[in-house]
Amino acid sequence: MLQFQTSDQYKTRLAKQFSRAAIHYDSLAAVQGEIAKDAIALLPSQCHILLDLGCGTGRITQNLSAQSNHVIAVDLALGMLNHASSSIDDKTISWIRGDAEHLAISENTVDTVFSSMVLQWCASPHQVMYEINRVLKEHGQAVLAIMVDGSFSELKQVWAQLDAGRHVNQFYRSELWQQAAQDNGLRVELSTQCYQTWHPNLRTLLASIKGIGANVLINNDADNVQTANTAFNRSTLTKLETLYLEQSDELQQLPLSYQIAFLHCIKS
Numbered sequence: 001m002l003q004f005q006t007s008d009q010y011k012t013r014l015a016k017q018f019s020r021a022a023i024h025y026d027s028l029a030a031v032q033g034e035i036a037k038d039a040i041a042l043l044p045s046q047c048h049i050l051l052d053l054g055c056g057t058g059r060i061t062q063n064l065s066a067q068s069n070h071v072i073a074v075d076l077a078l079g080m081l082n083h084a085s086s087s088i089d090d091k092t093i094s095w096i097r098g099d100a101e102h103l104a105i106s107e108n109t110v111d112t113v114f115s116s117m118v119l120q121w122c123a124s125p126h127q128v129m130y131e132i133n134r135v136l137k138e139h140g141q142a143v144l145a146i147m148v149d150g151s152f153s154e155l156k157q158v159w160a161q162l163d164a165g166r167h168v169n170q171f172y173r174s175e176l177w178q179q180a181a182q183d184n185g186l187r188v189e190l191s192t193q194c195y196q197t198w199h200p201n202l203r204t205l206l207a208s209i210k211g212i213g214a215n216v217l218i219n220n221d222a223d224n225v226q227t228a229n230t231a232f233n234r235s236t237l238t239k240l241e242t243l244y245l246e247q248s249d250e251l252q253q254l255p256l257s258y259q260i261a262f263l264h265c266i267k268s
Ligand SMILES: C[S@@+](CC[C@H](N)C(=O)[O-])C[C@H]1O[C@@H](n2cnc3c(N)ncnc32)[C@H](O)[C@@H]1O
Pocket: 014, 015, 018, 019, 029, 032, 033, 036, 053, 054, 055, 056, 057, 060, 074, 075, 076, 077, 080, 098, 099, 100, 101, 115, 116, 117, 118, 121, 122, 212
């Protein structure tokens, strides 16, 4: 299912997968909506210029717009931006194609940075935090919800019983994100929360990841295992599902965990 690649190839592939997913994203991304809602609760009640980093289809951006004078909505995937800008008519939002690791935004220009379920796709937490600190004005704030280590642990466990390859994304630890923010001069409050989704079978569980475009192997060094040995075919799917059912609840629903780090950062 997953292939390792260079940084440019990786970002092109990521943008392509998310662009493809744009049309169905909102109907499939329930847990992502819940996480964004919890992140929004950490924002100041009114913001002047807010940057939504990885705006996706813009459904969260719309909510952010209601509490900001101007929103700069950035995303890597053109398909996401096209979907957002054609379905949302809000003159206070600027839709911009861009990369969280290399923002085309001047320094000291943004009051608030918001990002939900995006930054785990970046290879370098240090580079992300450098950029956030750079664009923030003095005393500006960032609220970041990031998938971290512990996410998809059930899927990882069942794959580990078949071979030692890397079939599932390995996410950075929350402390690593915290350290990267601090190293770049941000004050940080960190909290974590686990969200779970439940699925009737493995096919729908995997579809919940693929359907929103999130089935790309992250180019990071969160672990050093880079190969996937077992071919992903019908027989593998059956084996995985049997193993998964052994750790599922009595209703025979399959769980999938999203471990989320909420970082509330202030530029001092
Ligand atoms: C799971 S979606 C989240 C969208 C939205 N924030 C939400 O909560 O519904 C992840 C989004 O991050 C974008 N993305 C991934 N890597 C990015 C990067 N390096 N810079 C900007 N956007 C990125 C993807 O294109 C995708 O639209």
